[in-house]
Amino acid sequence: MSKEKFTTLKTPAVPLPIENIDTDQIIPARFLKATTREGFGENLFRDWRYNSDNTPKADFILNNGTFTGKILVAGKNFGCGSSREHAAWSIYDYGFRVVISSFFADIFKNNALNNALLPVQVSDEFLKKIFAAIEKNPSTTITVDLPQQKVTLEDGSSESFDINAYKKTCLANGYDDIDYLLSLRDEIRHFELVH
Amino acid sequence: MMPQQKTLFDKIWDAHVVKSSEGHPDALYIDRHFIHEVTSPQAFDGLRKRGVKVFNPARTTATADHNVPTLNQHLPIKEALSRHQVETLRKNCAEFGVELYDLGHPYQGIVHIIGPELGLTLPGMTIVCGDSHTSTHGAFGNISFGIGTSEVEQVLGTQCVLQYRPRTMRIEINGKLSKGVVAKDIILYIIAKLSASGATGYFVEYAGEAIRNLSMEARMTICNMSIEMGARGGLIAPDQTTFDYIKGRKFAPQGETYDRLVEQWRQLKSDDNAHYDLELSYDAADIAPMITYGTNPGMGIKVTDRIPTLSELKDISEQTSFTKSLEYMGLEAGSAILGKSVDYVFIGSCTNARIEDLRLVAKMVEGKKKADNVEVWVVPGSKQVENQAREEGLDKIFEAAGFQLRQPGCSACLGMNEDKIPAGKYCISTSNRNFEGRQGPKSRTFLASPLSAAAAAITGKVTDVRNLV
Numbered sequence: 218m219s220k221e222k223f224t225t226l227k228t229p230a231v232p233l234p235i236e237n238i239d240t241d242q243i244i245p246a247r248f249l250k251a252t253t254r255e256g257f258g259e260n261l262f263r264d265w266r267y268n269s270d271n272t273p274k275a276d277f278i279l280n281n282g283t284f285t286g287k288i289l290v291a292g293k294n295f296g297c298g299s300s301r302e303h304a305a306w307s308i309y310d311y312g313f314r315v316v317i318s319s320f321f322a323d324i325f326k327n328n329a330l331n332n333a334l335l336p337v338q339v340s341d342e343f344l345k346k347i348f349a350a351i352e353k354n355p356s357t358t359i360t361v362d363l364p365q366q367k368v369t370l371e372d373g374s375s376e377s378f379d380i381n382a383y384k385k386t387c388l389a390n391g392y393d394d395i396d397y398l399l400s401l402r403d404e405i406r407h408f409e410l411v412h
Numbered sequence: 413m414m415p416q417q418k419t420l421f422d423k424i425w426d427a428h429v430v431k432s433s434e435g436h437p438d439a440l441y442i443d444r445h446f447i448h449e450v451t452s453p454q455a456f457d458g459l460r461k462r463g464v465k466v467f468n469p470a471r472t473t474a475t476a477d478h479n480v481p482t483l484n485q486h487l488p489i490k491e492a493l494s495r496h497q498v499e500t501l502r503k504n505c506a507e508f509g510v511e512l513y514d515l516g517h518p519y520q521g522i523v524h525i526i527g528p529e530l531g532l533t534l535p536g537m538t539i540v541c542g543d544s545h546t547s548t549h550g551a552f553g554n555i556s557f558g559i560g561t562s563e564v565e566q567v568l569g570t571q572c573v574l575q576y577r578p579r580t581m582r583i584e585i586n587g588k589l590s591k592g593v594v595a596k597d598i599i600l601y602i603i604a605k606l607s608a609s610g611a612t613g614y615f616v617e618y619a620g621e622a623i624r625n626l627s628m629e630a631r632m633t634i635c636n637m638s639i640e641m642g643a644r645g646g647l648i649a650p651d652q653t654t655f656d657y658i659k660g661r662k663f664a665p666q667g668e669t670y671d672r673l674v675e676q677w678r679q680l681k682s683d684d685n686a687h688y689d690l691e692l693s694y695d696a697a698d699i700a701p702m703i704t705y706g707t708n709p710g711m712g713i714k715v716t717d718r719i720p721t722l723s724e725l726k727d728i729s730e731q732t733s734f735t736k737s738l739e740y741m742g743l744e745a746g747s748a749i750l751g752k753s754v755d756y757v758f759i760g761s762c763t764n765a766r767i768e769d770l771r772l773v774a775k776m777v778e779g780k781k782k783a784d785n786v787e788v789w790v791v792p793g794s795k796q797v798e799n800q801a802r803e804e805g806l807d808k809i810f811e812a813a814g815f816q817l818r819q820p821g822c823s824a825c826l827g828m829n830e831d832k833i834p835a836g837k838y839c840i841s842t843s844n845r846n847f848e849g850r851q852g853p854k855s856r857t858f859l860a861s862p863l864s865a866a867a868a869a870i871t872g873k874v875t876d877v878r879n880l881v
């Protein structure tokens with residue numbers, strides 16, 4: 218199924234300067250009971266975002282109107298823990314299109330890429346710089362340029378990021394892996410026969 | 413020229429590549445696919461939307477585990493959303509021709525417990541499941557890893573996943589374990605050394621005398637938690653222990669086929685000079701009963717050690733997380749963890765809910781009673797484990813000790829069903845994750861071995877099990 222195409226994004230960002238944000242924080246297990254992909258954004262960071270009586274916690278960043286935008290900036294080792302793709306769905310469904318961190322857990326990174334959510338890995342120093350820029354001016358914008366593989370801040374400083382060519386093409390064109398695998402069905406049948 | 417020396421991982425991977433091209437992820441053939449109710453519904457939906465059938469239904473096995481109650485499993489599931497999810501799995505399996513071990517079925521249980529016990533998990537295979545602890549199966553000398561739901565759809569639709577080859581790491585544990593130290597302590601020790609992200613990007617092969625001496629069930633505990641240091645998976649080369657465990661299991665090859673396969677499986681090992689991207693080795697004698705004090709599995713210490721202080725942290729960039737974590741846990745930096753009172757004891761999960769785990773616990777508590785301040789749940793990993801425990805009379809020992817023996821499922825490992833640890837309460841748990849809220853909103857988790865959990869059940873506090881065995 219084709220996904221939204223990704224090229225360049227320029228928006229303000231929401232900072233979450235915490236390390237090791239695990240998938241249970243992104244979307245707690247008790248909210249995984251839906252059988253569709255939609256609607257998980259409501260429960261993104263549920264236990265950080267809401268009190269136990271479901272009232273929003275005023276001090277949590279998503280409840281603080283100062284910070285908006287389609288880019289989430291988080292501390293290192295983002296997305297560790299479970300393989301639940303619901304984590305990527307909830308971030309996307311909330312409205313983010315990019316997550317910037319200095320390190321991503323493997324399965325999360327895969328899941329994000331499979332859902333048109335771009336994980337951008339930058340150096341620890343550049344991450345610090347981004348946090349500082351947002352702290353100084355919450356509405357400062359960040360530009361994420363997929364074709365050039367570059368993140369640029371308003372002061373002009375930038376850093377390039379890695380993404381493999383295949384995934385880049387998928388994101389830019391809105392393809393997904395299963396389209397490709399389905400095209401290999403004859404080869405797969407053949408493999409089954411000879412192994 | 414010498415033939416290229418390969419790791420066991422590389423040998424299995426190479427034997428499963430359907431298509432490989434430069435700069436492109438490999439299309440990897442999957443021998444065995446497990447599914448459960450939480451991460452499969454959207455994958456089946458995807459197939460329906462594309463008008464695609466399951467490519468090879470015989471290679472997928474389903475069970476209901478994450479969301480199921482652990483009491484009164486014969487009654488309809490009370491909670492509407494959980495019931496709907498299990499019913500959706502039933503409907504999907506029927507429609508697409510996938511074998512399902514549903515609630516009440518004699519083979520139902522946690523997905524990573526039933527695969528091995530039914531003989532579906534074998535050496536040399538590639539195995540995936542929409543669950544990160546699929547790494548468990550690697551104990552049999554195969555490549556097993558967790559995938560997301562889009563990938564579950566890929567496997568259902570094509571019996572393949574697209575994957576980049578991870579780097580390889582070898583971790584050797586030499587020497588012999590001390591009294592009171594078990595497999596769970598080994599893996600908690602390794603994770604504490606490497607941190608919760610130290611093995612990201614790697615597939616780990618465990619080796620060395622201490623690993624060789626472990627039973628299959630103990631090896632599964634080790635491989636299970638590979639993901640807790642970020643690894644894609646873990647594996648252990650198969651040996652006679654492996655072959656003996658497989659023999660006679662329900663779906664395992666039998667008779668001559670078994671004999672022939674054992675001969676093939678004996679070849680499944682890394683070449684002597686195979687290259688690993690990273691090699692580490694530890695001394696078994698340095699491993700003590702371990703416990704975690706924080707909110708990621710890398711925050712573990714020997715039970716007799718003190719929680720580090722801010723200045724003792726290996727990685728100073730983690731100071732903020734560390735402080736936040738201790739605040740959540742209600743613990744002080746630099747303080748002792750030994751003697752800390754606990755409220756709940758959870759013995760369960762795909763890490764430690766196999767029959768040997770239950771036996772270990774039963775042996776320790778036989779003739780004793782739990783402390784008054786604790787509630788103790790023993791949740792067997794599968795229906796077969798539960799039945800075996802009853803046959804051996806372990807249920808009587810648990811009952812006499814005041815433990816509740818429940819019915820199989822993931823239970824308080826992730827608190828998706830009603831088995832939740834209440835806010836602010838401390839639970840010593842044999843599961844694998846101590847994340848904030850993992851066992852229920854605001855719950856506080858100490859990860860430890862089944863022995864340490866049993867000891868805490870008796871004393872009502874964090875205890876050095878070496879004083880009891």
Ligand code: SF4
Nearest residue numbers: 545761762822825826
């Ligand atoms: S027991 Fe826990 S870790 Fe294992 S599969 Fe179930 S939820 Fe996941």
